[in-house]
Amino acid sequence: MNDIDIESFLNELYMKGQINDSKSINKIDKYLNITPDTGKFLGLLAQITSAERILEVGTSNGYSAAWLALCTDEAVQITTIENDSKKVSAARENFLSTGLVDRIKIIEGDAPMILSEMNKSFDLVFVDMDRKLYLDILEDVIRLTRTKGIIVFDNAVSHKEEMTGVFNYFNGNSQFHTYLAPIGKGEFVALKKW
Numbered sequence: 191m192n193d194i195d196i197e198s199f200l201n202e203l204y205m206k207g208q209i210n211d212s213k214s215i216n217k218i219d220k221y222l223n224i225t226p227d228t229g230k231f232l233g234l235l236a237q238i239t240s241a242e243r244i245l246e247v248g249t250s251n252g253y254s255a256a257w258l259a260l261c262t263d264e265a266v267q268i269t270t271i272e273n274d275s276k277k278v279s280a281a282r283e284n285f286l287s288t289g290l291v292d293r294i295k296i297i298e299g300d301a302p303m304i305l306s307e308m309n310k311s312f313d314l315v316f317v318d319m320d321r322k323l324y325l326d327i328l329e330d331v332i333r334l335t336r337t338k339g340i341i342v343f344d345n346a347v348s349h350k351e352e353m354t355g356v357f358n359y360f361n362g363n364s365q366f367h368t369y370l371a372p373i374g375k376g377e378f379v380a381l382k383k384w
């Protein structure tokens with residue numbers, strides 16, 4: 191894909207998400223995509239860290255995973271977890287239409303269970319799922335992040351009350367360097383120093 195195709199594909203996908211969400215009455219049917227500036231930010235982090243392996247928790251229809259794939263080299267592998275089969279199908283269709291299907295592996299199922307069974311390490315982990323489970327998955331997310339790797343949590347401003355446990359865990363924890371980036375819905379970034 192050339193730069194224009196990438197930009198129009200991402201714009202189109204974002205607009206589809208916005209339209210879907212405005213029509214959906216139930217939260218479960220909404221795609222709840224990241225904002226485009228968050229996509230750019232994630233793409234930048236992936237490039238800065240020379241990420242070769244990226245993990246996403248919460249695929250939805252694949253918008254954020256598409257950003258990560260389209261901002262990085264073809265050798266970069268993205269694994270993304272989603273428990274809603276309709277969203278898995280939507281994401282798969284979107285990845286197929288852009289040739290990203292070989293670079294993005296979707297694991298369908300419950301993230302806490304899947305993460306607890308994973309053993310590979312990742313350079314960048316993006317967490318964007320049911321916030322009630324963030325504390326449950328935290329230890330596995332940290333275990334799966336390599337030293338000097340980065341963990342990003344979405345919704346750190348839009349739902350900051352629900353993120354209190356996560357903030358408390360990281361703040362004052364000398365293993366991590368953290369930053370709350372005022373981008374999109376608020377991106378809480380934690381660098382694993384050792």
Ligand SMILES: C[S@@+](CC[C@H](N)C(=O)[O-])C[C@H]1O[C@@H](n2cnc3c(N)ncnc32)[C@H](O)[C@@H]1O
Pocket residue numbers: 221222223224247248249250251252253254255271272273274277299300301302318319320323
């Ligand atoms: C905010 S959306 C993700 C949006 C996506 N990152 C994007 O920007 O395109 C959160 C997703 O997490 C999924 N999810 C929620 N709880 C989950 C769980 N326990 N296991 C796996 N996926 C889950 C939801 O179905 C939903 O699609």
